[in-house]
Amino acid sequence: MPMTITLSKEDRVKKMVRSIMQDYTNVTSIACIFVDIQGKERSSKYNFTKFCHFMRSIPEFRSKCYQCDLCGGLETLKNRSCCPYRCHAGLVDFSIPVVCENQLHGFIVSGQMISDDMRIPNLQAQTPWQTDSQAFKYFRAVPQYRYEEIMSASRVLFSLCQTSEALSYETPTIGGKTSDDGELSHITRPEIRKTVTYIKEHLSCNLSLRTIADEVFLSESYLSKLFKQEMNMNLMQYINQCRVREGEKILASSHESVDAISRRLGYHRTSYFCKIFKQYTGETPHAYRKKYNL
Known part of the structure; x- marks a missing residue:
């Protein structure tokens, strides 16, 4: 008799999220990661820039990355629409909540782009990393995008999450x-x-x-x-x-x-x-x- 493996809801969500991020990065080549409701990494780093790898290798900066990922996700939940923002390092990101059966599991965070568009707000005070020559070298290699391209990318990721059989974009219950x-x-x-x-x-x-x-x-x-x-x-x-x-x-x-x-x-x-x-x-x-x- 063949053995049947039943995945838990959390495992099903992770599997679906992994599939979404693979499709998304294959199509757009834009970086993304899945984080939990505390902003901490819960997946591989897809197409991460060297600059963001470097920033997350430093504990002080990594904690600020977690804060930005969480706050960006909560902003999207609050406004019920994708809200591109500038992270503490000055890059543009956006975040899509991952909701399954009315439970918030985390956020898919994408971006790591440069844009001078004034419509994109700063989410937190900027981190003074510019004095580090290695960080500055990596930052200069970060891809630049126009505002319209950023919004198009956010819609692509949002659509992938919407059409997923396991995920929804209903307003979840958070803390009751x-x-x-x-x-x-x-x-x-x-x-x-x-x-x-x-x-x-x-x-x-x-x-x-x-x-x-x-x-x-x-x-x-x-x-x-x-x-x-x-x-x-x-x-x-x-x-x-x-x-x-x-x-x-x-x-x-x-x-x-x-x-x-x-x-x-x-x-x-x-x-x-x-x-x-x-x-x-x-x-x-x-x-x-x-x-x-x-």
């Missing part, structure tokens, strides 16, 4: 919570939709009524009035709510310190972030994280 970005469809005023989108894309910035009003071309008083009518809360309450939601995601899926998360979400004082977090969730960030054994 579901992402909630469907609110835009319930907002009637286009000015407020634009305001909400701007806030979600700039949570790490110093958001104020004045800067947001300038961005959406409204007076501060009129924007404040419209926003409260549409959202049933004032602008700062909404900003804090968005930051707390984002903080919940990061706390449930990473080991990043509360101090680092606080700074990433635009708070200058960790104590204030903890106060706001408890006000909205009923518990401290440390207590929230403890529930997920992180």
Whole structure:
């Protein structure tokens, strides 16, 4: 009687991801890797540049690579669309979440490109690697791509994941919570939709009524009035709510310190972030994280 080998869900996902990345790199020659929900490598390095091999060989830089891979994946999840970004080393990457049966297993991260396009944001502060002559030599050999080519490559990878029999792109449950970005469809005023989108894309910035009003071309008083009518809360309450939601995601899926998360979400004082977090969730960030054994 022949022996039957049944693969676990995790093994099936890894096998499918490996097949996707092989097809993707064969067609595009663009580097990619599969990372887990902490940003750590869980596959071979496909078509990696010498520059990225070098950066990941240095522990200090490698930890920053992990952070960028995780944050890039969470950005895609949050926006439900691929968001190219500049990593800490200045290269352009993009990330596709790997979701199976409503569980987030990790992210396929691709890129390692150079682009001067201003539409691509920096994800983290840049690492000062330029003084290393070997790193600079490798960096000069990194391929350059236009913005349109980067977006095309992201669509190719996204399509491969979508057509996979084992994977889906539904919003997964992370730490017991579901992402909630469907609110835009319930907002009637286009000015407020634009305001909400701007806030979600700039949570790490110093958001104020004045800067947001300038961005959406409204007076501060009129924007404040419209926003409260549409959202049933004032602008700062909404900003804090968005930051707390984002903080919940990061706390449930990473080991990043509360101090680092606080700074990433635009708070200058960790104590204030903890106060706001408890006000909205009923518990401290440390207590929230403890529930997920992180």
